[in-house]
Amino acid sequence: xxxxxxxxxxxxxxxxxxxxxxxxxxxxxxxxxxxxxxxxxxxxxxxxxxxxxxxxxxxxxxxxxxxxxxxxxxxxxxxxxxxxxxxxxxxxxxxxxxxxxxxxxxxxxxxxxxxxxxxxxxxxxxxxxxxxxxxxxxxxxxxxxxxxxxxxxxxxxxxxxxxxxxxxxxxxxxxxxxxxxxxxxxxxxxxxxxxxxxxxxxxxxxxxxxxxxxxxxxxxxxxxxxxxxxxxxxxxxxxxxxxxxxxxxxxxxxxxxxxxxxxxxxxxxxxxxxxxxxxxxxxxxxxxxxxxxxxxxxxxxxxxxxxxxxxxxxxxxxxxxxxxxxxxxxxxxxxxxxxxxxxxxxxxxxxxxxxxxxxxxxxxxxxxxxxxxxxxxxxxxxxxxxxxxxxxxxxxxxxxxxxxxxxx
Numbered sequence: 001x002x003x004x005x006x007x008x009x010x011x012x013x014x015x016x017x018x019x020x021x022x023x024x025x026x027x028x029x030x031x032x033x034x035x036x037x038x039x040x041x042x043x044x045x046x047x048x049x050x051x052x053x054x055x056x057x058x059x060x061x062x063x064x065x066x067x068x069x070x071x072x073x074x075x076x077x078x079x080x081x082x083x084x085x086x087x088x089x090x091x092x093x094x095x096x097x098x099x100x101x102x103x104x105x106x107x108x109x110x111x112x113x114x115x116x117x118x119x120x121x122x123x124x125x126x127x128x129x130x131x132x133x134x135x136x137x138x139x140x141x142x143x144x145x146x147x148x149x150x151x152x153x154x155x156x157x158x159x160x161x162x163x164x165x166x167x168x169x170x171x172x173x174x175x176x177x178x179x180x181x182x183x184x185x186x187x188x189x190x191x192x193x194x195x196x197x198x199x200x201x202x203x204x205x206x207x208x209x210x211x212x213x214x215x216x217x218x219x220x221x222x223x224x225x226x227x228x229x230x231x232x233x234x235x236x237x238x239x240x241x242x243x244x245x246x247x248x249x250x251x252x253x254x255x256x257x258x259x260x261x262x263x264x265x266x267x268x269x270x271x272x273x274x275x276x277x278x279x280x281x282x283x284x285x286x287x288x289x290x291x292x293x294x295x296x297x298x299x300x301x302x303x304x305x306x307x308x309x310x311x312x313x314x315x316x317x318x319x320x321x322x323x324x325x326x327x328x329x330x331x332x333x334x335x336x337x338x339x340x341x342x343x344x345x346x347x348x349x350x351x352x353x354x355x356x357x358x359x360x361x362x363x364x365x366x367x368x369x370x371x372x373x374x375x376x377x378x379x380x381x382x383x384x385x386x387x388x389x390x391x392x393x394x395x396x397x398x399x400x401x402x403x404x405x406x407x408x
Contacts, residue, residue: 001068002168003045004033005147008195010045014226015200017041018387023060027069030057031080047195050148052078056116059084061315061386064137066115067096071141074105075148076121083116087315087357090114095132096141103127103145124149131155133310134281136162136232139183143169143176146185147193153185161281162232164258171257172196201228201260205285206388208236209363212289213370213398214265215245216296222398224263231259235282239290242273243297270294272301272344280308287311287340288364291322295331296371297344309338315386316356325353325365329376350375359386366392370399 001024003010015021017038025035025043030053034046050072057080059066066082070093073080083089094113101107106120124145131138134157143165146153166183169176172194175186207227214222229237229249237247245268249261270293275283283290287308294303311318319335323342326333329351332343349371355362355378362383369376384391 020062071144236286277307316358
């Protein structure tokens with residue numbers, strides 16, 4: 001998105017080739033950007049002035065695409081309609097549209113608090129805002145609105161959420177800093193996004209599933225290279241350490257303002273723990289796989305995830321489905337209010353899992369199925385293409401190799 005707003009040609013390497021990234025590229029092409037095919041992880045982006053799209057902007061399954069594009073469109077003086085697949089059309093959008101309306105964008109809802117909706121941008125007002133939930137998507141959308149509308153934005157959060165957008169703004173010299181506990185974007189009269197080259201670190205959320213498979217393995221060692229270890233994304237490693245799994249970070253370095261390392265994971269005996277509400281923003285996408293690991297903790301030990309109600313409005317109602325699917329394979333698990341309780345067991349997991357076409361659920365229970373003599377049957381596997389198309393191939397190679405496997 002930032003490359004599409006730059007003046008000149010940018011080159012991205014290491015780019016994820018999942019469906020969500022392709023949805024973003026498709027939408028940006030509709031708005032006038034010249035983007036090379038998203039394949040082999042190398043993409044060039046030739047920016048041009050954002051222009052009125054000839055048709056609806058279809059964001060596929062990607063909430064990130066939809067919400068951040070709303071911010072970009074808020075600063076454009078034309079109307080555009082955004083939609084998505086059936087899952088995305090159920091996800092809440094007012095958490096982004098309400099502060100954008102406060103900035104001056106006109107937004108017409110066609111189906112209540114969801115897509116499709118039409119946004120007409122234009123002259124925006126500065127905004128000072130406290131987000132109702134810790135959400136990098138809300139924060140990023142508002143910073144994009146400040147960037148495209150050339151107005152200041154000050155944001156406070158209940159807890160610190162992922163900060164990839166802030167780091168990239170700073171890396172590109174785009175006038176973002178912290179002040180008095182708030183994150184502040186201050187444009188100048190000459191604010192221009194420069195073209196850039198960026199090597200993108202491996203996705204921490206995708207790596208978490210491979211780490212989990214290594215922790216549950218009977219032996220061996222897994223090295224996962226070039227993983228982003230931004231502290232706002234690695235809460236799952238902190239929780240794993242409390243559960244008894246030690247994952248080493250080696251070859252630490254920096255890529256475009258992001259900390260990067262190779263992860264070394266080994267099998268471990270696990271114990272239950274409690275995940276606090278303050279930790280959840282740093283591991284919200286990893287709750288499904290952490291819950292699977294919690295189910296393999298010492299028999300009778302309990303793991304509690306506090307205030308994970310946000311999982312109800314992901315690609316599926318993840319909170320209820322995590323608990324229901326764990327029970328389906330023989331694990332004691334329950335969602336009570338916004339908390340999730342999982343009890344460890346040594347029993348062989350066996351049963352059918354309903355993924356509801358949610359890639360995180362498919363991957364998490366795919367990991368559970370690697371346990372010797374497990375019989376975990378997934379309702380589908382195709383949904384992993386959203387974020388990790390080669391997931392089951394990599395999982396199979398880890399299981400078959402058993403030791404010393406290196407994944408990039």
